[in-house]
Amino acid sequence: MSEVLLKIKDLCVSFDTDDGVVNAVDGVSYELRKGQSVAVVGESGCGKSVTSLSIMRLIPSPPSKVLGGEILLNGENLLEFSEKKMHSIRGNDIAMIFQEPMTSLNPVYTVGDQIVEAVERHQLLKGEAAWAKAVDMLKLVGIADPDIRVNEYPHQLSGGMRQRVMIAMALSCDPKLLIADEPTTALDVTIQAQILELLRDIQKRNNMSILLITHDLGVVAENADYVVVMYASKIIERAPVEALFAAPAHPYTKGLLASLPVLGSDKERLETIEGSVPDPLNFPSGCKFHPRCSIGCKDKKCQTQEPPLIENGYARAVACWHARL
Amino acid sequence: MIKRANKIKLMHPEWGRSYSDMVSNEFFKSSINIASLVFIIFLFAMAVFAPFIANDKPFVIKIDGVLKFPLFASLSGVDYSTLLAAIVGVVLFLLYRRNRKRVNPSIRGALWAKQVGIGIVVLIVGIACLIALVPSKLDATDYKSKLESKEASFAIFPIVPYGFERTSICEREQPPSKKHWFGTDDVGSDVLCRVIHGSRISLSVGFVAVGISGIIGVFIGAVMGYFGGKVDFVLMRFVEIMMAVPVFFLIITIVAFFPRSLLNIMIIIGITGWTGNARFIRAEFLKLRKQDYVQAARALGLPLHSILFKHMLPNGIAPVLVSATFGIAGAIFTEASLSFLGFGVAPPTPSWGQMLSQGVSATGHFLWWMSLFPGVAIFLTAVSYNLVGEGLRDAIDPRLRKAA
Numbered sequence: 001m002s003e004v005l006l007k008i009k010d011l012c013v014s015f016d017t018d019d020g021v022v023n024a025v026d027g028v029s030y031e032l033r034k035g036q037s038v039a040v041v042g043e044s045g046c047g048k049s050v051t052s053l054s055i056m057r058l059i060p061s062p063p064s065k066v067l068g069g070e071i072l073l074n075g076e077n078l079l080e081f082s083e084k085k086m087h088s089i090r091g092n093d094i095a096m097i098f099q100e101p102m103t104s105l106n107p108v109y110t111v112g113d114q115i116v117e118a119v120e121r122h123q124l125l126k127g128e129a130a131w132a133k134a135v136d137m138l139k140l141v142g143i144a145d146p147d148i149r150v151n152e153y154p155h156q157l158s159g160g161m162r163q164r165v166m167i168a169m170a171l172s173c174d175p176k177l178l179i180a181d182e183p184t185t186a187l188d189v190t191i192q193a194q195i196l197e198l199l200r201d202i203q204k205r206n207n208m209s210i211l212l213i214t215h216d217l218g219v220v221a222e223n224a225d226y227v228v229v230m231y232a233s234k235i236i237e238r239a240p241v242e243a244l245f246a247a248p249a250h251p252y253t254k255g256l257l258a259s260l261p262v263l264g265s266d267k268e269r270l271e272t273i274e275g276s277v278p279d280p281l282n283f284p285s286g287c288k289f290h291p292r293c294s295i296g297c298k299d300k301k302c303q304t305q306e307p308p309l310i311e312n313g314y315a316r317a318v319a320c321w322h323a324r325l
Numbered sequence: 326m327i328k329r330a331n332k333i334k335l336m337h338p339e340w341g342r343s344y345s346d347m348v349s350n351e352f353f354k355s356s357i358n359i360a361s362l363v364f365i366i367f368l369f370a371m372a373v374f375a376p377f378i379a380n381d382k383p384f385v386i387k388i389d390g391v392l393k394f395p396l397f398a399s400l401s402g403v404d405y406s407t408l409l410a411a412i413v414g415v416v417l418f419l420l421y422r423r424n425r426k427r428v429n430p431s432i433r434g435a436l437w438a439k440q441v442g443i444g445i446v447v448l449i450v451g452i453a454c455l456i457a458l459v460p461s462k463l464d465a466t467d468y469k470s471k472l473e474s475k476e477a478s479f480a481i482f483p484i485v486p487y488g489f490e491r492t493s494i495c496e497r498e499q500p501p502s503k504k505h506w507f508g509t510d511d512v513g514s515d516v517l518c519r520v521i522h523g524s525r526i527s528l529s530v531g532f533v534a535v536g537i538s539g540i541i542g543v544f545i546g547a548v549m550g551y552f553g554g555k556v557d558f559v560l561m562r563f564v565e566i567m568m569a570v571p572v573f574f575l576i577i578t579i580v581a582f583f584p585r586s587l588l589n590i591m592i593i594i595g596i597t598g599w600t601g602n603a604r605f606i607r608a609e610f611l612k613l614r615k616q617d618y619v620q621a622a623r624a625l626g627l628p629l630h631s632i633l634f635k636h637m638l639p640n641g642i643a644p645v646l647v648s649a650t651f652g653i654a655g656a657i658f659t660e661a662s663l664s665f666l667g668f669g670v671a672p673p674t675p676s677w678g679q680m681l682s683q684g685v686s687a688t689g690h691f692l693w694w695m696s697l698f699p700g701v702a703i704f705l706t707a708v709s710y711n712l713v714g715e716g717l718r719d720a721i722d723p724r725l726r727k728a729a
Contacts, residue, residue: 090625117631121627
């Protein structure tokens, strides 16, 4: 196995709101190896985006605060870096692509201008050389006529092309880690497939690690090597992708997988998980999933004691009193 | 309103059309906007060329068989600097248009930055040299009497052959006539000449004051909007304190303490008028900092000044640009009011407001021509600035027009 690139240890992030303190991320730990893709899945508001923004140190502070934990990139704790040092990490070692390609590009500059700015900032290229690099990057992400497109403004491009431009921008400085925060949510399915394939290609070529944040299990199955499932600001299960899809351990993961439509089955209605995500100001006692769980809603232990995340030694871990690995 | 067809032809249709291209396209669709802009350009031309339009010195005069150029000799370094600034401005504007049509966008930005840099250097060096080198000499020769007494055989005078400092006891308080188109004031100066020279004061007050308030407002607003939190809270309370101060009375008080100079008036109008701009920029930045492209710029590790002023400001500057055009009209009004009340520029330097106040003479007569012509000048200037501002606002955000 390749060496560890990013290691998150017991990360806790809280938000001060008018109604009280919200623990958006509570004791999250996982690691990412070189060339590996890790997917973080979970419902909206479960803390997956906050985790990724914490890695970039881009969470707005105040209202949010990192209470504890470590984020180690190549063994160095990013949380202890000065803002100046973070500037050289962002875009250079870690790059990020966002959910909404329609709004992720600055409307007043040509796409070339925006790629060139990143290139000039992090690489020793200036002027014509930087422009040549921008055209190369656009070619790499599969944009036709890159030398014409480089002079166009974002509003002249389609959603898929903009996302390609975003990827080109993120990859222009050869980052070691790419954080993709729901990169395909806003795109239609064919474009989605193309973008994901592009990411896989580039990952292989550059031996880059990808942290994929999504709630699309189809995307996870196709692209991730390892899956982290989050629920109510905690990790409830993590496992290699094959193992997770073959035998989900946590009732929540089981529910998620059961809710996927299966091609060819003649089911009338899809399975759902009853109830909705708990209010972060008012988490249920014990296991946070117990009110929605078929076992937990009857079990006294589930209702009073919070299950720890227990590892089994085969890179799998689950936080449930009733799960057997 | 006559809608014009899209007249800007793109030489290279494959080059993208920038936001500013689209805004200017939209702006020039309305003939009212064009007319207002033309009038403002005309005012600027009048201000820059004031000494060539209204001057008691002839361009050329032949005295005892020798050709002399008293007008050019009498111009001060400031007059020449104004001319130089106008030339640099026009050249830069032409270069900008040329760039847009002929230069590939990939090198356009760098080229434009270089051109502006050269322009600014030329301007600064030129002004320094001109002010240092051009001697200011007083030429009190009455060339007109020389022409009349046949001492000089030949002379070409400007269209309005009077200086703004000219006084004449026998031509006091004369209504408009063939000799003095706009009449004369209580010391016998030609009103037309003083209106023309007064445009310099009004336009420079408008521009410098709004420039100062714009820079302060944008800077403080950007800091408030981007950082938010405590910084925003403290600065916002400061803005509110500033807004609670009755500005006009503050200006009158300050002007009473400091010497009556144009520069003081400009600075005071500027440093009291930034609160509106700061609030506009703050509101825009609060909205923009949550935008994905600002997050993306941060995620790319771009430095703070680049995020604030390169990525956020161009997207949030529109309301400030619009309010600046209204602000120019406001500053012209403030200067006119101050001068009207006698706190403004001191005579003989002409200013429209000051002339307006002389409409009622010391003898108690109402001299209508003394009030009408400067008043019309103030009115037309303010109206055209407001129309340009309105046109700009509609061009920047066409949805606003539908809502209105």
